[in-house]
Amino acid sequence: MKARALVLEKQRELSLREIDLPDRLGPDDVRVRIHTVGICGSDVHYYTHGRIGPFVVREPMVLGHEASGVVTEVGGNVNHLRVGTRVCMEPGIPDLTSRAARLGVYNVDPSVRFWATPPVHGCLTPEVIHPAAFTFALPDSVSFAEGAMVEPFAIGMQAVVKARMQPGDVCVVTGAGPIGLMVALAALAGGASEVLVSDLVEEKLAIAARYAGITPVNVSQESLHEAVDRRCGEEWGADVVFEASGSPRVYDDVLACARPAGAVVLVGMPVEPVTFDIVSAQAKELRIETVFRYANVYDRAIGLIASGKVDLKPLISETFDFEQSIAAFERAASARTDDVKLQITLDA
Numbered sequence: 001m002k003a004r005a006l007v008l009e010k011q012r013e014l015s016l017r018e019i020d021l022p023d024r025l026g027p028d029d030v031r032v033r034i035h036t037v038g039i040c041g042s043d044v045h046y047y048t049h050g051r052i053g054p055f056v057v058r059e060p061m062v063l064g065h066e067a068s069g070v071v072t073e074v075g076g077n078v079n080h081l082r083v084g085t086r087v088c089m090e091p092g093i094p095d096l097t098s099r100a101a102r103l104g105v106y107n108v109d110p111s112v113r114f115w116a117t118p119p120v121h122g123c124l125t126p127e128v129i130h131p132a133a134f135t136f137a138l139p140d141s142v143s144f145a146e147g148a149m150v151e152p153f154a155i156g157m158q159a160v161v162k163a164r165m166q167p168g169d170v171c172v173v174t175g176a177g178p179i180g181l182m183v184a185l186a187a188l189a190g191g192a193s194e195v196l197v198s199d200l201v202e203e204k205l206a207i208a209a210r211y212a213g214i215t216p217v218n219v220s221q222e223s224l225h226e227a228v229d230r231r232c233g234e235e236w237g238a239d240v241v242f243e244a245s246g247s248p249r250v251y252d253d254v255l256a257c258a259r260p261a262g263a264v265v266l267v268g269m270p271v272e273p274v275t276f277d278i279v280s281a282q283a284k285e286l287r288i289e290t291v292f293r294y295a296n297v298y299d300r301a302i303g304l305i306a307s308g309k310v311d312l313k314p315l316i317s318e319t320f321d322f323e324q325s326i327a328a329f330e331r332a333a334s335a336r337t338d339d340v341k342l343q344i345t346l347d348a
């Protein structure tokens with residue numbers, strides 16, 4: 001099937017053009033008319049760098065993986081979705097017979113096919129075919145814009161699940177970018193009594209500080225360690241520290257700010273290997289968890305948004321028409337400090 005799409009031709013070259021995309025609807029699939037797609041840091045990174053780690057753009061690839069839309073056709077085996085159902089989609093399609101999937105950790109299935117990760121096409125195109133098992137109905141109270149925010153919020157959900165939080169935990173999130181904010185909001189929804197969010201950029205902290213329960217810490221003005229001591233007592237620390245900046249410079253702080261027998265959850269992805277002090281982690285018996293995408297959290301994420309316990313609407317900075325997709329990517333690549341999430345609508 002030929003369809004119009006936002007295509008990354010190669011590093012630094014985007015076009016809005018016709019491209020051949022798969023069109024076969026299997027018995028377990030649904031066809032979805034795309035409504036809204038969020039622009040993710042990874043989409044922008046493929047545009048500006050042409051690669052993320054081992055994933056290299058070698059052929060033209062459709063971008064986008066944070067999507068909501070409306071079901072327009074269902075396969076013969078599909079029972080939980082109907083034509084007209086408003087939905088959002090998990091962009092990763094694992095092999096459900098794989099060892100990882102059978103263990104319940106399909107996010108680390110080595111054969112997972114993930115939208116807009118080379119060589120798999122993404123969803124910035126008017127229509128996609130997707131497995132119904134990874135397509136989720138949106139309640140009426142959840143807008144298409146919020147539906148397209150479920151994907152990044154799911155990473156926050158995964159981080160909180162991995163943290164094994166307890167009610168009343170004091171948490172730290174290093175990095176107030178989109179993912180740091182998602183982690184902080186998921187931690188509050190998961191029972192945190194307070195989340196200290198650190199960054200160097202005041203505009204980002206100001207957005208975080210709009211939420212009750214979040215305390216901004218500008219580490220260009222005060223040390224994170226001191227802010228945590230003030231909240232948790234001298235030389236104790238936070239119950240959970242989430243690293244969401246990807247900066248190689250924060251690891252000393254991350255280890256220093258976790259309490260004895262606390263947890264450290266690594267969410268940010270540093271570009272290069274980093275060194276950190278294992279003995280200082282051992283001396284507190286810190287539990288270190290890592291996060292790669294998410295598994296089995298979409299339904300809970302949608303539930304929290306639908307209930308009003310998590311409000312992602314203030315994080316949508318601007319919305320572009322599909323025809324302005326390239327301008328939207330230029331804006332995202334310019335990394336304005338007051339932009340959190342830019343979205344594109346295809347079905348206005």
Ligand SMILES: [Zn+2]
Nearest residue numbers: 040066151152
């Ligand atoms: Zn994303």
